[in-house]
Amino acid sequence: MSSDLYRRLQEHLDRMPVPFPATASGIEIRILQRLFTPEEAEAALALSMIPEPLTTIRKRVPEWTLDRLTSVLDSMAEKGLIERSSSRGEKRYGKSALAIGIYERQLTRLTAELQQDVETYFEEGFGAAFQSSTPRQIRTVPVNVAIVPNRTVGSYDDIRSYVAKTSGPFAVMDCICRHGRDLLGQPCQQTKLRQTCLTFGPVAKGMVDSGAAHYIEREETLEVLTAADREGLVLEPQNTSEPLFICCCCGCCCGVLRSAKVLPQPAAFFKSTYHAESDAGLCAACANCESRCQMEAVHLTDGLAAVDISRCIGCGLCVTSCSTGAMHLVANATSAEPPKGMPALYLRMYRDRFGTYETAKALGKSIVGRQV
Numbered sequence: 001m002s003s004d005l006y007r008r009l010q011e012h013l014d015r016m017p018v019p020f021p022a023t024a025s026g027i028e029i030r031i032l033q034r035l036f037t038p039e040e041a042e043a044a045l046a047l048s049m050i051p052e053p054l055t056t057i058r059k060r061v062p063e064w065t066l067d068r069l070t071s072v073l074d075s076m077a078e079k080g081l082i083e084r085s086s087s088r089g090e091k092r093y094g095k096s097a098l099a100i101g102i103y104e105r106q107l108t109r110l111t112a113e114l115q116q117d118v119e120t121y122f123e124e125g126f127g128a129a130f131q132s133s134t135p136r137q138i139r140t141v142p143v144n145v146a147i148v149p150n151r152t153v154g155s156y157d158d159i160r161s162y163v164a165k166t167s168g169p170f171a172v173m174d175c176i177c178r179h180g181r182d183l184l185g186q187p188c189q190q191t192k193l194r195q196t197c198l199t200f201g202p203v204a205k206g207m208v209d210s211g212a213a214h215y216i217e218r219e220e221t222l223e224v225l226t227a228a229d230r231e232g233l234v235l236e237p238q239n240t241s242e243p244l245f246i247c248c249c250c251g252c253c254c255g256v257l258r259s260a261k262v263l264p265q266p267a268a269f270f271k272s273t274y275h276a277e278s279d280a281g282l283c284a285a286c287a288n289c290e291s292r293c294q295m296e297a298v299h300l301t302d303g304l305a306a307v308d309i310s311r312c313i314g315c316g317l318c319v320t321s322c323s324t325g326a327m328h329l330v331a332n333a334t335s336a337e338p339p340k341g342m343p344a345l346y347l348r349m350y351r352d353r354f355g356t357y358e359t360a361k362a363l364g365k366s367i368v369g370r371q372v
């Protein structure tokens with residue numbers, strides 16, 4: 001019965017914009033068993049993708065009292081297992097994706113065992129499913145907009161300008177990926193920095209309220225971005241024009257970069273406006289660009305730097321470390337402005353995954369209080 005319960009939960013979570021696929025080994029079931037008690041799994045099965053009020057959710061578990069349902073859902077929200085919001089003073093609850101979502105909110109309760117299971121899941125199925133989702137949940141932006149020729153850059157790629165203009169609040173927390181690797185005794189080879197995960201607005205408030213993050217000022221947020229460039233970390237904000245988070249990632253710890261690096265053409269699985277190119281006439285063969293590249297896209301060939309654009313994700317780390325100006329960013333042939341916010345992003349992801357008809361049907365169900 002327990003195994004069937006968690007299998008139903010896996011299938012329920014897999015009906016979201018971000019997949020939660022089954023694997024041959026069943027590692028995803030073990031992850032769910034580590035995260036959810038049987039009672040919590042039952043409660044999660046009553047939730048929809050779009051957050052709903054308690055009165056709507058309770059109709060799906062009529063044997064539960066309202067007090068019991070409220071208590072269990074609030075506890076799950078505190079553990080980071082589900083989404084919780086408020087509209088006109090009324091609490092709303094919805095199911096959450098593993099990433100970016102449940103996993104990142106486990107920072108204060110992550111164990112070596114859970115971390116190992118998550119890494120195995122990335123290798124066996126989740127990584128490929130995450131990378132193939134469209135639009136991408138995250139995008140890559142240049143570490144410093146000044147490195148873009150003529151500054152012909154969309155506002156959604158000028159992440160420092162966004163930080164300078166957005167109202168906040170701002171918060172920072174430990175990178176969950178590096179924290180997890182520390183627990184496994186495999187510390188980051190790229191940097192000693194840990195507090196590099198930035199959040200904004202309601203996400204910042206939620207992470208601070210959970211005890212995982214602390215508030216910082218706008219200038220401190222910009223300093224984290226400067227440190228990311230210095231340390232050779234890739235900037236990966238949410239793939240929206242008004243992102244609620246920015247990850248500062250390394251190729252040895254980040255689950256997204258690690259799962260992409262094993263692919264033959266990882267650039268195809270990233271959303272980026274640019275790619276790097278090298279001017280052979282200016283190259284001094286210092287190899288700084290090669291060592292800084294987190295995707296193994298730059299190599300010295302016949303004593304000169306060469307870029308494999310099928311691996312380049314346009315982060316600009318090679319450009320900021322090039323003393324001769326040989327490395328530069330070039331706009332990709334196709335580029336589109338990302339969705340404005342998270343609801344629009346997830347709506348597009350759901351439509352691309354399940355089709356226009358299923359999306360319309362899901363929205364119709366939500367309007368009349370049926371489960372999605």
